[in-house]
Each structure stands twice: as structure tokens, then as C-alpha cells.
């Protein structure tokens with residue numbers, strides 16, 4: 001029996017799923033809670049938006065955004081790595097599982113410039129293939145107080 005004011009939310013980090021303590025709603029459509037393993041965790045609520053284009057936005061806009069996303073390929077970056085990254089991100093998106101950038105780099109390694117990792121995820125998000133479902137402060141990379149974003153294929157991608 002869940003408390004209606006504070007519905008049970010779970011840690012979105014892949015393979016975690018712990019029930020978060022002290023859940024509360026915060027700005028930007030997120031709920032925040034404490035995971036025993038990942039400390040402060042933010043979960044997008046509701047996790048998946050309806051992917052119907054907003055009022056005034058047509059499917060042509062979607063196509064245009066997709067083209068712009070493709071234009072985001074950085075010509076100074078190893079093109080083979082970028083192609084491989086896009087392929088793996090799509091594969092992860094279609095699988096329906098939650099994943100992080102680490103799932104990508106575990107499979108295909110790091111690019112010459114680490115920034116390219118985020119760039120491929122941004123491009124996929126712009127193309128409507130993936131969306132973020134939450135994040136935690138990265139516990140491993142203590143040198144960067146970076147967010148560990150958790151991604152999942154959009155409904156469109158998962159029912160592709």
C-alpha cells in the first residue's frame with residue numbers, strides 16, 4: 001500500500017531499482033529520493049512523455065529535427081566511432097532497457113575526445129530516439145562531479 005502523496009519511486013540507474021527513501025517532488029518534472037547505492041537520485045515523473053508532437057509541430061518538424069541531429073556529427077571526431085555509437089544507442093533504445101553512457105563506452109570504448117560521448121546522446125535525444133528518465137551524481141568519477149544520466153528509448157523508438 002503506497003502513500004498516495006509520496007508514491008514509491010525506484011532508482012532509475014540500470015540494475016539498481018532500489019526504492020528511494022524520502023521521495024519528494026522537485027522542479028522540472030523530477031522526483032528526488034535517496035538510493036542506498038547512488039545517494040541523491042532524480043527521476044523524471046511521469047517517466048515517459050506522450051510522444052505526440054506538441055501543438056503546432058508537425059511530423060515535418062520531426063524530420064527536420066532528425067536532419068539537424070544528423071548534422072550534429074562532428075567532422076573532427078573519428079567518424080567510425082560516431083557511426084558505431086549511433087548504432088549502439090539505437091540498439092539500446094529499441095531494447096527498452098534503461099542505460100547510461102557507460103553501457104555505450106563499455107561496448108565500443110572511449111572516443112578520442114570524451115566530449116563526443118555526450119554529443120552522440122544529445123543527437124539521439126534530438127532525433128527523438130531516446131529521452132532521459134533520471135540521473136544521479138556519478139559516484140565513480142569523483143574528479144568530475146558529473147551527472148550520470150539515465151536514458152531510455154522513447155515510446156516511438158521502442159515500438160519501432
Ligand SMILES: [Zn+2]
Pocket residue numbers: 011012013016017018035036037038041
Ligand atoms: Zn540506485
